Amino acid sequence: MPADPPTPEPSPGRPVLTVDGLHVTVAHGRTEAVRDVSFTVRAGEAVALVGESGSGKTLTCRAVLGLLAPGVAVPAGRISLGDTELTGLDERAWRRIRGSRLGAVFQDPGSYLNPSLTVGRQLAEPLRLRLRLSRAEARRRAVDLFAAVGLHDPEAVHDRYPHELSGGMLQRVLIAIAVSGEPELLVADEATTALDTVVQAEVLELLDRLRAERGLALLLVTHDLAVVAEVSDRLLVCYAGEIVEDGPTAEVVAAPAHPYTEALLRVAPLGARGRRELAVIPGRPPEPGTAGPGCRFAPRCTYATDACTAAPVALDPVPGTHRRSVRCLRAADLALQGAAAPDRTPPRTPDREPDRTEVPA
Amino acid sequence: MTVTTEAPTPAPPAPAAAATAAPRLRIRGLDVAYHRGEPVLSGVDLDARAGEILGVIGETGSGKTTLARAVVGLAPVTAGRITVDGEDRTALRGRALRAARRAGAVQYMFQDPLRSLDPDLTVSRLVGEPLEIARVPAAERAERVAAALDQVGLDGALAGRTPGRLSGGQRQRVALARAIVTRPRLLLADEPVSALDASNRNHVLRLLDRLRHDLGPAVVVISHDLDSLAGVADRIAVLYRGRVVEEGPAEAVLTEPLHPYSALLAASAPSLDPGRRADLALLRTPAARPPAASGCAFAHRCPFAGPDCAPRPAAVEPRPGRLVACHRAPDWRSRLAR
Numbered sequence: 001m002p003a004d005p006p007t008p009e010p011s012p013g014r015p016v017l018t019v020d021g022l023h024v025t026v027a028h029g030r031t032e033a034v035r036d037v038s039f040t041v042r043a044g045e046a047v048a049l050v051g052e053s054g055s056g057k058t059l060t061c062r063a064v065l066g067l068l069a070p071g072v073a074v075p076a077g078r079i080s081l082g083d084t085e086l087t088g089l090d091e092r093a094w095r096r097i098r099g100s101r102l103g104a105v106f107q108d109p110g111s112y113l114n115p116s117l118t119v120g121r122q123l124a125e126p127l128r129l130r131l132r133l134s135r136a137e138a139r140r141r142a143v144d145l146f147a148a149v150g151l152h153d154p155e156a157v158h159d160r161y162p163h164e165l166s167g168g169m170l171q172r173v174l175i176a177i178a179v180s181g182e183p184e185l186l187v188a189d190e191a192t193t194a195l196d197t198v199v200q201a202e203v204l205e206l207l208d209r210l211r212a213e214r215g216l217a218l219l220l221v222t223h224d225l226a227v228v229a230e231v232s233d234r235l236l237v238c239y240a241g242e243i244v245e246d247g248p249t250a251e252v253v254a255a256p257a258h259p260y261t262e263a264l265l266r267v268a269p270l271g272a273r274g275r276r277e278l279a280v281i282p283g284r285p286p287e288p289g290t291a292g293p294g295c296r297f298a299p300r301c302t303y304a305t306d307a308c309t310a311a312p313v314a315l316d317p318v319p320g321t322h323r324r325s326v327r328c329l330r331a332a333d334l335a336l337q338g339a340a341a342p343d344r345t346p347p348r349t350p351d352r353e354p355d356r357t358e359v360p361a
Numbered sequence: 362m363t364v365t366t367e368a369p370t371p372a373p374p375a376p377a378a379a380a381t382a383a384p385r386l387r388i389r390g391l392d393v394a395y396h397r398g399e400p401v402l403s404g405v406d407l408d409a410r411a412g413e414i415l416g417v418i419g420e421t422g423s424g425k426t427t428l429a430r431a432v433v434g435l436a437p438v439t440a441g442r443i444t445v446d447g448e449d450r451t452a453l454r455g456r457a458l459r460a461a462r463r464a465g466a467v468q469y470m471f472q473d474p475l476r477s478l479d480p481d482l483t484v485s486r487l488v489g490e491p492l493e494i495a496r497v498p499a500a501e502r503a504e505r506v507a508a509a510l511d512q513v514g515l516d517g518a519l520a521g522r523t524p525g526r527l528s529g530g531q532r533q534r535v536a537l538a539r540a541i542v543t544r545p546r547l548l549l550a551d552e553p554v555s556a557l558d559a560s561n562r563n564h565v566l567r568l569l570d571r572l573r574h575d576l577g578p579a580v581v582v583i584s585h586d587l588d589s590l591a592g593v594a595d596r597i598a599v600l601y602r603g604r605v606v607e608e609g610p611a612e613a614v615l616t617e618p619l620h621p622y623s624a625l626l627a628a629s630a631p632s633l634d635p636g637r638r639a640d641l642a643l644l645r646t647p648a649a650r651p652p653a654a655s656g657c658a659f660a661h662r663c664p665f666a667g668p669d670c671a672p673r674p675a676a677v678e679p680r681p682g683r684l685v686a687c688h689r690a691p692d693w694r695s696r697l698a699r
Contacts (some may be wrong), residue, residue, distance in 0.1 A: 271634055
């Protein structure tokens, strides 16, 4: 069973997105790729789904957006946006919700724009149709939105074609389009992965500002813990289709409760700049559907015991914490190492020599 | 100068600290321009020594890929010299250039292994191909392919697979095995880890680190991401709009940058340091102007730029081993008071 959402307490905002017991299958139901995922994103809150490829984070995000590929299905679980139940919506209803209440940005902004229309038109036209604005008024709104996402000279940007803009500018255009319908939730799926370091920092700050100013709920999906360590309020660490740790970002980063989170923190580039032995996570995640009954991380875990693989491990509250849960039998007796806040973290040596552990599947 | 087409001899293993030896790669006054357009690279000077990892960092359009392509003869050099072990690569033409390429002493590892590896060839064919081109006898080839796969930590059982049936990290290691199978004296790796997750990224970087110790080539790693260079690079050169704006020991450049652009890069990388955002605010310009045609290439984005930044800054060496091209290098940091 999923851990129940934490008991009501003074919370930042009303729940915007509620995912409850979500299962996603691939290969026409033959393989379970996401198992029993539950979480809530509140207004003004940034929640990050973090994990390696194959962890189920992207499928979870696509299920929330109603953008599942053929053969991929949600056999169980509920996804609600405010009071609206999203699972089981037909395509027309989905499209209405995606354009307005639900916005999304992805990794490759160029491929989501029409190359033969100016970017201003691609933002103004839907605004004009939806809000029944005049062309001049729609243009004014579009220029305002371009300014709001930090594009310099928004009037000029309005009349540019996608190929005339840099990757960072295109991502800002996409964000402007995504927030133009005043969505309650913005999903950013690896939205800064392909950007230059300087631009990535700017786009993350933009998302953070939109969250603060507009009360937008943010769902950030990424493989790179470092990217979201600073801008998310809450971390959901996914492994092999399950959430293995869930808690406030600052607490999880400072003192992880799951060995996989510890491993992710160790490989994440979090400000250590000195010459050092780079850490790796030995082995590979299991292929979907091949995991045994117990802990799915056990084969790669330094701390695993026989009990870990014998039976399913539940996502339980972390003892002595508030609003944190972990899927690990040994959580209570492990003292895992987090990332220190000051910049210069001392070099660490990995627990074992991992160079040759990657074996063919 | 011509090169023999004999199979390349292994480079003598050089310790990483062989800093006194003549550089294996030497680039002097390099200009590159496509179709008589604006220069992509201007006046680039760089050295890489045997057994050393030189990191080249820059944003999209900074010319970092062009720099690597110029070294292997794939970009139009309009001025300057590139030498590898004293041999002038820029002077090679026609038959001599083809012979030099075949010999495989300089290897280029392309950005995207999925697109640069032939999807129909097996791993062993892909890795053996540079040896076929270098006319290494078949018997020796098989042995060396196996050794190269072993060196990059790939299981021999994968040798019969095609790239489509490998993970991203495995594909990148196939590309690396292919690059080292000729035992190159110089290896250029263009964004070798940008498509990989953090664990696989570290894995490939560690391999590069070990290979330069074991095989002794000079390694140039090109990246837009400074975290791909921290930890393995010995020295870092920062490229901005086709010019080297700073160069020095990796850790010093990343933690104590001398150029405002290097400082902006370092402060932009993800970190848990709470002071970073304050730094960032001071290192950015609220509204960047269009770049000037002459003068300092970074002035249009530099919060410290003034009228005296109009002439082009020459690279100076304020401290031994550290180069910076910035008129404000002596004093900009004093304006970064927290």
